[in-house]
Amino acid sequence: MIKRLQKNMYEIAFQIRREGSYTSLTRPEIRNIEQFSAGLILLFAQLIVLVFLIAFTVYAPDADASDLHNTIHPVYGGFDQKFNRIVKYHNLFQDVHVMIFAGFGFLMTFLRKYGFSAVGFNFLLAAMMIQWAILCNGFFNLDENTKIPLSIESLLKADVASAAVLISMGALLGKTSYIQLLVMGVIEIAVFSSNMYLGSEFFKVSDAGGSIFVHVMGAYFGLGVSYVLCRNKKGSEVQNTLEGSSYTSDLFAMIGTIFLWMFWPSFNAGEVEGDDRHRAVINTYLALASCCVTAFAVSAIFTPGHKFDMVHIQNSTLAGGVAVGTAANMMVQPYGAVIIGIVAGALSVLGYAKLTPLINSKLNIHDTCGVHNLHGMPGVLAGLIGALMASIATEDTYHHGLYEIWPARAPTTAQHTPEVGSPIIGDGRSASVQAGYQLLAVVVTLLIAIIAGVITGFIILSPVVTRISPENRYDDALSWHLPDEEHAEPSPYAHDTELNGSKHESPSVLVIEEISH
Amino acid sequence: MIKRLQKNMYEIAFQIRREGSYTSLTRPEIRNIEQFSAGLILLFAQLIVLVFLIAFTVYAPDADASDLHNTIHPVYGGFDQKFNRIVKYHNLFQDVHVMIFAGFGFLMTFLRKYGFSAVGFNFLLAAMMIQWAILCNGFFNLDENTKIPLSIESLLKADVASAAVLISMGALLGKTSYIQLLVMGVIEIAVFSSNMYLGSEFFKVSDAGGSIFVHVMGAYFGLGVSYVLCRNKKGSEVQNTLEGSSYTSDLFAMIGTIFLWMFWPSFNAGEVEGDDRHRAVINTYLALASCCVTAFAVSAIFTPGHKFDMVHIQNSTLAGGVAVGTAANMMVQPYGAVIIGIVAGALSVLGYAKLTPLINSKLNIHDTCGVHNLHGMPGVLAGLIGALMASIATEDTYHHGLYEIWPARAPTTAQHTPEVGSPIIGDGRSASVQAGYQLLAVVVTLLIAIIAGVITGFIILSPVVTRISPENRYDDALSWHLPDEEHAEPSPYAHDTELNGSKHESPSVLVIEEISH
Amino acid sequence: MIKRLQKNMYEIAFQIRREGSYTSLTRPEIRNIEQFSAGLILLFAQLIVLVFLIAFTVYAPDADASDLHNTIHPVYGGFDQKFNRIVKYHNLFQDVHVMIFAGFGFLMTFLRKYGFSAVGFNFLLAAMMIQWAILCNGFFNLDENTKIPLSIESLLKADVASAAVLISMGALLGKTSYIQLLVMGVIEIAVFSSNMYLGSEFFKVSDAGGSIFVHVMGAYFGLGVSYVLCRNKKGSEVQNTLEGSSYTSDLFAMIGTIFLWMFWPSFNAGEVEGDDRHRAVINTYLALASCCVTAFAVSAIFTPGHKFDMVHIQNSTLAGGVAVGTAANMMVQPYGAVIIGIVAGALSVLGYAKLTPLINSKLNIHDTCGVHNLHGMPGVLAGLIGALMASIATEDTYHHGLYEIWPARAPTTAQHTPEVGSPIIGDGRSASVQAGYQLLAVVVTLLIAIIAGVITGFIILSPVVTRISPENRYDDALSWHLPDEEHAEPSPYAHDTELNGSKHESPSVLVIEEISH
Numbered sequence A, B, C: 001m002i003k004r005l006q007k008n009m010y011e012i013a014f015q016i017r018r019e020g021s022y023t024s025l026t027r028p029e030i031r032n033i034e035q036f037s038a039g040l041i042l043l044f045a046q047l048i049v050l051v052f053l054i055a056f057t058v059y060a061p062d063a064d065a066s067d068l069h070n071t072i073h074p075v076y077g078g079f080d081q082k083f084n085r086i087v088k089y090h091n092l093f094q095d096v097h098v099m100i101f102a103g104f105g106f107l108m109t110f111l112r113k114y115g116f117s118a119v120g121f122n123f124l125l126a127a128m129m130i131q132w133a134i135l136c137n138g139f140f141n142l143d144e145n146t147k148i149p150l151s152i153e154s155l156l157k158a159d160v161a162s163a164a165v166l167i168s169m170g171a172l173l174g175k176t177s178y179i180q181l182l183v184m185g186v187i188e189i190a191v192f193s194s195n196m197y198l199g200s201e202f203f204k205v206s207d208a209g210g211s212i213f214v215h216v217m218g219a220y221f222g223l224g225v226s227y228v229l230c231r232n233k234k235g236s237e238v239q240n241t242l243e244g245s246s247y248t249s250d251l252f253a254m255i256g257t258i259f260l261w262m263f264w265p266s267f268n269a270g271e272v273e274g275d276d277r278h279r280a281v282i283n284t285y286l287a288l289a290s291c292c293v294t295a296f297a298v299s300a301i302f303t304p305g306h307k308f309d310m311v312h313i314q315n316s317t318l319a320g321g322v323a324v325g326t327a328a329n330m331m332v333q334p335y336g337a338v339i340i341g342i343v344a345g346a347l348s349v350l351g352y353a354k355l356t357p358l359i360n361s362k363l364n365i366h367d368t369c370g371v372h373n374l375h376g377m378p379g380v381l382a383g384l385i386g387a388l389m390a391s392i393a394t395e396d397t398y399h400h401g402l403y404e405i406w407p408a409r410a411p412t413t414a415q416h417t418p419e420v421g422s423p424i425i426g427d428g429r430s431a432s433v434q435a436g437y438q439l440l441a442v443v444v445t446l447l448i449a450i451i452a453g454v455i456t457g458f459i460i461l462s463p464v465v466t467r468i469s470p471e472n473r474y475d476d477a478l479s480w481h482l483p484d485e486e487h488a489e490p491s492p493y494a495h496d497t498e499l500n501g502s503k504h505e506s507p508s509v510l511v512i513e514e515i516s517h
Helices: A002-017 A027-056 A085-110 A115-139 A152-172 A178-202 A211-230 A233-237 A247-269 A274-302 A310-323 A334-361 A371-392 A401-405 A431-460 A494-505 A508-516 B002-017 B027-056 B085-110 B115-139 B152-172 B178-202 B211-230 B233-237 B247-269 B274-302 B310-323 B334-361 B371-392 B401-405 B431-460 B494-505 B508-516 C002-017 C027-056 C085-110 C115-139 C152-172 C178-202 C211-230 C233-237 C247-269 C274-302 C310-323 C334-361 C371-391 C401-405 C431-460 C494-505 C508-516
Strands: A057-059 A148-150 B057-059 B148-150 C057-059 C148-150
Touching: A027 A057, A027 A115, A027 A178, A027 C274, A027 C334, A057 A115, A057 C334, A085 A115, A085 A152, A085 A247, A085 A310, A085 B085, A085 C085, A085 C247, A085 C274, A115 A148, A115 A152, A115 A178, A115 C247, A115 C274, A115 C310, A148 A152, A152 A178, A152 A211, A152 A371, A152 C274, A178 A211, A178 A431, A211 A310, A211 A371, A211 A431, A247 A274, A247 A310, A247 B085, A247 B115, A247 B247, A247 C247, A274 A310, A274 A334, A274 A401, A274 B027, A274 B085, A274 B115, A274 B152, A310 A334, A310 A371, A310 B115, A334 A371, A334 B027, A334 B057, A371 A431, B027 B057, B027 B115, B027 B178, B057 B115, B085 B115, B085 B152, B085 B247, B085 B310, B085 C085, B115 B148, B115 B152, B115 B178, B148 B152, B152 B178, B152 B211, B152 B371, B178 B211, B178 B431, B211 B310, B211 B371, B211 B431, B247 B274, B247 B310, B247 C085, B247 C115, B247 C247, B274 B310, B274 B334, B274 B401, B274 C027, B274 C085, B274 C115, B274 C152, B310 B334, B310 B371, B310 C115, B334 B371, B334 C027, B334 C057, B371 B431, C027 C057, C027 C115, C027 C178, C057 C115, C085 C115, C085 C152, C085 C247, C085 C310, C115 C148, C115 C152, C115 C178, C148 C152, C152 C178, C152 C211, C152 C371, C178 C211, C178 C431, C211 C310, C211 C371, C211 C431, C247 C274, C247 C310, C274 C310, C274 C334, C274 C401, C310 C334, C310 C371, C334 C371, C371 C431
Parallel strands: A057 A148, B057 B148, C057 C148
Antiparallel strands: none
């Protein structure tokens, strides 16, 4: 082993000295070194995160046995363990956790020969991103000892943050190495946390379901990256016969769709409480139901032959969850949620049917999963609805809840009333000013996402990051040992299969050189 | 687009004027119009539901920010947000939600070429039915402003109601268009809500797990519809080679089975509280465990070759959950739950092995998923067990809980005792009278289900509803764009495949005409 | 039917009289009788369990309507139904339930022709084991009437106990009949309960996530059985082409992996409360995240071609959950959990890559799922970490929590302080003594597991237990009616297929005879 490592290291050093001219090594040797380095980079990234965690994290008081409040009886000022945050959040945290790992993971298995990568890279990427998000989110919320106090809320917020990266991954699915995804994710989470801090603390915007901060960010960031990756016309013109589904892969993808759909109410309601949580669950449930029906209907109406298209069913049925996200805990009324779902479902299917082909051919932005239709447009719609709701929000409709949803609308001096919670001191904003800030957050998020995405695209195309060639796209064979299904029943075509296998391998370097020139 | 719509509209008008004589249009054109209209009908149905929701729904007080109780501190009479119903129900609601969409959806994917329709139509139908059930359930519980107050309880009850429709869908799986399912569902939910109101408010019957109101209703309603659909001998004689499973489709179906089985305790316990909920979880857990073991054993004993039959494992392992449903929160004792599970498991497997072939050949009722064995007979069994338990229920065994389970058994005058909850004023029924009412509910539900099912069968066979021909049964190709799996590796048989594809399409009209004559 | 039963009974009697010499019966007849008897044994086992349940189980007070505490108002000393244990445990119980039935079940579907058996036998075995575990766990906790009071806690503990058996099943996957698994499980649960009682009550050891009592026990017990099953060189030398995965079966297995991974925090936190539960969730979440990343990295580094190996991704990503189990509620600090995850992930992948082939070839122990790498070594690691944490645990770090985690460390006389919970009277153990006991529990569990496993191996190879021949390993055809996938499209090879089918059947008796000699 150590010998092999030394040999590989030597080869890498050798390769670096020659600055990208691989002439002395054969192609399989180069690929071998690349894959080996990718593993090392991954391990190294985990160790870096560990160092940060050592330096910055502690348990939050209600998870910390060394905090005396957990020992002292409540009547003497201790915590009431019956109301430990683990009780309040565990349930919804676990639902969101399912969305991130099973939902997103299986949703992306629709490609016929990219199932291992879809569910596997989603797993790997999310597992890294939740650690990194705990840090990035935490840096904006350090305690007095400049430490990040970890609680179940941190885990929930980390899961939510990682969703942004997985959405971006959806735009790029099959076109990147996992190292490119990793580098992208590391940048994106940092941008995500900063933008959310800006939106929540400076613009004081309400976005319960993260439609602006998560969905708009994730979608347009990913599209920005994809624009850079595919701007090379030659690359996108390569006919790739693997970019399609099979009957079985489409059914695996439905596992993802259904689990995302079922647990989405928890995603939108997870970070709010009391009647806000209750309302968020009801609104999301209704928006998703009407969105599902509308997506089926519009798919049948606009698809040639008027049959359902699995891409619409797998994705557009979920758009209602995105579109109702920002306003989930606002007083949209049950029918309002249903209208939002109907509009989102129709918008999303029409996006797939009409807009995606245009964006691909005219703007040269390739969007594998169509995240623009599931997260991008519905996310912007959610932002607009949030602004609309903010503009008509009155004390009569929300009472004290108005200041819980939009703290900046609270008066600048405390008022003592027999209210739930302590009085909130705000900025005395009017409804229309708050609506303006809601719009501002959407615009700023959009701009940051696109700019940061494009820059990230150039970064992950730099020669130090492992890349893949267009011929190897949408193919598990590049990164996975595939089951030797011929082994059991040796076929006369065994030799052909091997040739076919090597076909996937060989042209990689050739094209990488093309890209880098 | 608008042009195409106009053209289609013109053709539809044309077709209507001619009253069903399609002579001027070719078959593919007619199918095209039918599929297009189906999409429009779906969209229209969603819009109708929206109108009702606008007219009738409001947030329940504990989900309504405009209700001052959410703002006032509990000591002044406000709601304690820690005990908002979202806290009490969210967990179990979410479990039931998984059963409806992942459980039922994947359970029905066992057919080899009907997986898209199984999980997709289940998704579509349930998404529409939960909205409609919110309305139908709500019409029996209007508040003083003739509005339906929506809470997490409404969502839970809507999910439970939609289960009845999905059970009926199981009997019909593969034999109807999705418009037929939709029409059936709209009628069935209305019948379901009325029957449940009758049973709960007039008969004052206890049915915690809905075995009578959901399972008996769903199964016999579906069988009634199926009787009408298949009464045309010619239709049922058509040899359909697609009515079978594949190795992969059977594994997808096991996802449904396992998720239904795991979350069933929440289904039976969802609408009760405290020690009743605790008992319902324990009883359902035990009944399902013993039912699973028994179903395996009886499958091995009664199947030729004494091997397990996947149909039994996928379905009969769940019968214990149905059979213990009515009595889930009653004092059946742990061993009683186990006995119920054993009887239900054996009954269900024997139903599949012996009864279903008879019902199919003698009564001419085709039951694709065998819902009679999973929901029908175990549901009736549950009703009988409920009556038995009611007949032996005493104050000594239940104390105040007796009146919570059977309010009609409470004395006709209030008694002040240091009890949980406020005193209940009832009808002073005796144990045997209550048992009689329990039996009455089973019989009435059975009759209503069968009659309403048969009537519904005739309705969905009427010419205004999109129908499918027997040749197109159990085939996703009718309603879905299937992945072009040949595209990647063009085969010499590509031409044959196309011919095969068109085979699925062409004969539809021919047979519809046969049916309508 | 009764006629067939009589005939079978006659044949069994006939066979017994002849004492194993099957000369008068043909092989298919013998297999038929064996399979029939297996079904009867299963049914009989369920009835035996029923008898025990009748004799010993009652509802726990907070699930028992006949307990007056559920009727009396809390201010008069009744139970507060808002804090019924169903509220405290339901959520996490349900998560663990998903791990047992969906997690373990689908994890084992990775074999290409053993999916029905993997998910089916897991279902059957677990359904029987949870009932048996309720009894075995309960015998050590009888109430004053020598009854076992059933609560949601009993169900949770039964689920956890069944995990040990499913781990052992992983080592044996594909090599046993389901009757052998059943017999093994019945013995293992009894051993499990005794060992856990010994560890908890006598050694007074803390093991929140059951890494010692569940994972070490399950893995080494299973390896002990496997050693006996495969000690016959001839058997293990049989080349079995079915011991491999397919692309689809690997994706089904990922369902298991992902659901185990997502809900593992609930497994480790399920049986503790308050800040301990909060900490256990955080620690397990972090350990699993870092373990996942590390397993991917180490898989890429150590696998030929530096591609990911699905076996590592499916299994080693979970090792962090095992390794952090014992110390999950201890003050390992967030970074400590991450370190544990990194070590476990690396250890587990290296185990698969390097150790398993050695153990198979040198020690002749075949381990189908590699439970040694996922549960065995990480479980021992967890035990060592638990001992380490115990050795450095002080009152300053844990306050009263120290005595909740390690009751034996509490002083021998009660101290009245304003603490949470009632004062605990312990044995006054020092930190190092407690650490010694933690180590002792690991060693004792290891020894008991190996010895009991080897003995159980001999028991399930005895002629009274239905066995399978090496040629039938990893093959669903032995125990399941497989879908007739040829039926739909009759192929020219139909005749060959039938011959192939009979090939699976015929040699079974031959080899059983070989084994028994």
